[in-house]
Amino acid sequence: MRRINSPLKCLPNRVWRSYLGGRLIDDLRGEPNPKDGNYPEEWAASITRAINGPGHPPDEGLSKVIWEGERITLLDLIRRFPQDMLGEEHLSRFGETTALLVKLLDSAERLQIQAHPDKSFARKYLNSDYGKTESWIILRVREDMPEPPYILLGFKPGVSEEGFREAVMKQDVPAMEGCLHKLLVQPGDVYLVKSRVPHAIGPGVFMVEVQEPTDFVVLVERRGSGGMVLTEEECSMGLGMETALKLIEYEGISEEELKERYKLVPRVMEENPGGRVIKLIDEEKAGCFSAEGFEVKGNLSVMRKTFYTGLVLEGGGVIRGDFGSLPLRRGDCLFIPASLGEHEYSGRMNIIACYPPTRAE
Incomplete structure (x- = not known):
């Protein structure tokens, strides 16, 4: 009887995004000429499909392995051998899903300010049992950036839903940035980013991102890399911005409280x-x-x-x-x-x- 009882090496699995980066992933893998581009993320042991729209492969995001000489997606292998791969206890609770997505993420520029749905919003609007809480483990920071690497996370005290919505509708990026805490980061830092909390990863940050297994995101900035402008449909997961903005938690807290909640101590x-x-x-x-x-x-x-x-x-x-x-x-x-x-x-x-x-x- 065939079984899976050995570790599996996943093949490289880069995913297209609307921001530039990826040079440090190339370096990690020993590529001869590391460079930035629109594939700044490596999705590790992934059974989650990327939501990149027309023109992208339908299986983008799915990790592949070589098993018994066959190139096969990890998802298909789980379907063939669910108990060996996931274990009986996990299967009884979650079914044939890992309930997990892990990424390497390397930003050469600041990502768009964004937020992710919680499970309740995802069930109501997105037909999914999973939202997107995530956590960031900072591996390296680039020393050649115009300013020290940072993240934007959570609203400052005094930010109102009305004021932030107005900045979004006007696409007033400085006003949106000014609503969020700006925190310098260094290797070894670990942050929890709960669903519904607005955030953005700054330029020059290389991390492991651990998260729920979805690609759901609301982008409150429409600009992308190189002058690319995304449509409202692309930014709002097709829900319209009025509905999409409902998923954001409009709670302003002090920097001290923010770190108490979201900066983890290994x-x-x-x-x-x-x-x-x-x-x-x-x-x-x-x-x-x-x-x-x-x-x-x-x-x-x-x-x-x-x-x-x-x-x-x-x-x-x-x-x-x-x-x-x-x-x-x-x-x-x-x-x-x-x-x-x-x-x-x-x-x-x-x-x-x-x-x-x-x-x-």
Whole structure:
């Protein structure tokens, strides 16, 4: 009987976006001439389709692997072997979906100010059980930008729904920017970005983004890269801007309270001569995913009750288990199936492991 009981390496899976970036993803993967373009995101172990409209492949966003000599989407492999891939407990709660999307995102310019729906809005207007809460793990920042890298996150005190809507309708970008907190970021920072909270990633930020498995976004700025102007339909997910703006949470809070709510503090969970495990995102805080960092300095044993997505960000080595061994290097993306059981990372490398939710809402 055929089974999936070994780690799967995902093939490169770049996705088109309306902003420029991606040079640091090229660098991570060891590409000979890293450069920016309109493919600034790598979707890792993804079974989520990108919403890019006409002219783009219908399967854009879906990760592929080579399994038994066949090039196949991860989604199709899950459908063939749901229990091996996802585990019985996850299947009983969520069905044949990972309930998770992980990205590498590298911005050469500021992204448009945006917000994402919560589950309630998504069920009502978008026929989906998932909204888009996300979290950002900052990996690197570019030193050659005109100003220090930053993010925009959440409304400042005193911002009103009426005032922000007026700025959106007039496309007064400085006014929209002025409504949000501007926070400088550095490698190692971790932020939670709850659904409905307005935000934008500034130029020069390279991150792992962990999120619910959708591509839903309301863009309150219509301008794109290189003078591109998006239509209201494109910016509002086809709902019209009046309806789309209802998903935004119009709550102004101080910078201190914002950081208390949304800046996460990594903590060491396990340490031994073979390395250490660091909790980066706690599911109790995020609500719909979690993440850990594996700092491997020899042999680090891992036993998890669920599948996960693994990103090798520094160094190299091997992963070992009952299946045998698989060499790893910087830039590799792994899908670790639920059936794998205990396994060991050997070598010197840094890995971020991203996990699905353990409970359905």
